[in-house]
Every structure is written in C-alpha cells, then in structure tokens.
Amino acid sequence: GAGVSQSPSNKVTEKGKDVELRCDPISGHTALYWYRQSLGQGLEFLIYFQGNSAPDKSGLPSDRFSAERTGGSVSTLTIQRTQQEDSAVYLCASSLVLLGNSPLHFGNGTRLTVT
C-alpha cells in the first residue's frame, strides 16, 4: 500500500513568508508525528497527533510554528514569518497506534530553504 506522502518535496521561500507543509499518513494510522532534521543535528521532535488532537506541543521551536490534523488523516505544519534558521528537512511519520513500541513509518520529507 501507499506509504507516508509529504508535499512539496522541496520548498524555497523568502525570509518573512509563511509556508505550509503537508503530510498524508498511511491509511488507518492513528498517530502522526512531525520531526525536523537539520544538518548535523539529528532528528528534532516537533509535535505528535493522536487522532486530531495534539497533546504535546512542547517541541515546537516558537509560536511561529503550528500544526493541525483534520479527519484523523492529513496534517499541515505551518511556519509563519520564516527565518533562515528554519531551513531544514521536515519529516512526517505515522504509526498504527500511539504506543512507544509501535514503529514509525516516515515520509521522504520536505526540504525547506529560507533565503
């Protein structure tokens, strides 16, 4: 079946502009996660959803970052007034259930470049 799909695959934007990153999880997966991968920084947890609810927003770097999930499926990560330090690969992952032992299935990411 289809894996986790992210769009766009690449996004170049000017500093100060808003961007929206989209994630389509695997059908039937109730949990959805957003991570950020910066060069030499590993994977930084941003936020997770159980259904449409985001119980833990502690990983969002600033109030310029927000995310939502609708219909227990598609999720959008929005970055307002982008800054150069926001440049990174944004990864989305989904898992069947929200349990620590449930493997994550990752998309190929959106590479964001802020100029």
Add this chain to the structure above:
Amino acid sequence: AQSVTQLDSQVPVFEEAPVELRCNYSSSVSVYLFWYVQYPNQGLQLLLKYLSGSTLVESINGFEAEFNKSQTSFHLRKPSVHISDTAEYFCAVSDREGAQKLVFGQGTRLTINP
C-alpha cells in the same frame, strides 16, 4: 526526559570488515529501543527494535543490536559490511509508559570503502 547519544558522527570502514555503531541512552523509566536507517536519497526506515525478551535482536540484513541495561547501551553491529550498507543510522528510544514520542540520536554516517 530521555536522551540518546551516538558517540560517532561518522564511521568509515572497508568492505567486509566488522563495524559497531555505538548508542547510549538516558532515561528514568523503562524504554523501547530502535535503530532506524536512512539510505542515500531515501526516507528513514526501521532496521530493528528491542521491545522485550531476548536482549539480542537482529535485522534481516545481518545487523544485530544488544540491549545492555546496566550500561544503558544499544550498540549496533555487523560482522561483515557491504557497500550497500552505506547510510546514516539513527538510534532512538521511547518510554514504555508516558511520553508518546520517539527521541532520536544525532545519527552516525556509515561509509563503506571498497
């Protein structure tokens, strides 16, 4: 809070040589442990996991990792590597209870030289 330390950012080895990628974690609770792999131009995928039972776990492509509770380690090993093993490897930990997120290490880039 949990944390994961991968002690080597890059590991170059020759083909058919053995390799060990080190991972140590810090947690105040019991954990699940994972290794994920990212091949060039591909997304992350699960390589192997420790949930419970035998502390030695294996992947289908010859990697193995051993959970050592006393040393809080989960090192990844392979006795003989192949060119196709070139990738970035990430160690990750999650709580058995409580925080429902996976915490990753910074990754180790494994480069296999012919």
